[in-house]
Amino acid sequence: MNRTHRYEVEVTWTGNTGTGTSGYRDYARDHDVTGIEAGKPTILGSADPAFRGDPRRWNPEELLVVSLSQCHLLWYLALCAKAGIVVTAYTDRPEGTMSESAEGSGVFTDVTLRPQVTITDPTRIGDATDLHHEAHRMCFIANSVNFPVTATPTVTAPNGG
Known part of the structure; x- marks a missing residue:
């Protein structure tokens, strides 16, 4: 049975510096991302600094890369739990590449996930690696994007990896 899930958030532009979008350089790219459901913290967003954004705020390109990493992490942990592999640590430093065209539009060309995982049983390193x-x-x-997403995991275990 197929199920459908809906996700609703609110994005509010907070970058009106007094004259709105009267000129390309006359407004900030700042915005807030909030959940419709109470209790979720606000994500402070902006544009990439290359596009006049605030480097102290998250940009959409970073959030896309984060989404891919989070999705992989959550599936991986669930699969390990089902397989009886005990994960005790997981860190990822993903990287995405976006290519900008001469006209100013852009496209992601790839994202690489680099999960570093620690498990308890050194005899399960191969299984844990395969679950990636x-x-x-x-x-x-990852199933929803039109560019390659690859994972280059490292799995270790105390006294064996």
């Missing part, structure tokens, strides 16, 4: 492929196959976000 399944996590990638199952990831909702």
